[in-house]
Amino acid sequence: FGKGSKITYVGGGQLYWYVKPATKWPYYFDGTIKVVYDSGHTPRIYEISGVGALGSSVSDTIPISKTKGATAYLTGTAYALKGDQYLVVPGCKTHYKYGY
Incomplete structure (x- = not known):
């Protein structure tokens, strides 16, 4: 992911995630967010x-x-129409507290 990936706590009990793979082709992103308490x-x-x-x-x-x-980890792969695959940069994570 040359253009970026991010996960962050935005308040109100919401995690925001973002991916932008380094491709100019249309793509499908498939991923997971793992929350470790x-x-x-x-x-x-x-x-x-x-x-x-x-x-x-x-x-x-x-x-x-x-x-x-808790710490939330973002992982996943973008599959470009051209056939290329782009992985989320390892270590994309955020630590947060909510409701206490």
Whole structure:
């Protein structure tokens, strides 16, 4: 992902994710957000996806549950119409607290 990928807590119980692969071709993005709780509770997995066209980005928000602390990891692959694949840069993550 030469153009970027990001995940961040935006308040109000929402995580925002963004991807922009380094392709000028239309693409399909398929990914996951894994939330790992500081408390040791079972991690939660959110399936995410989207379609981008001609150098555009794909983004969305997902609702999250209250926690004293957690780290959200964004992973995934963009599949360009041309056949190229683009992986989210390793280590794309954010730590947040919500509701406490």
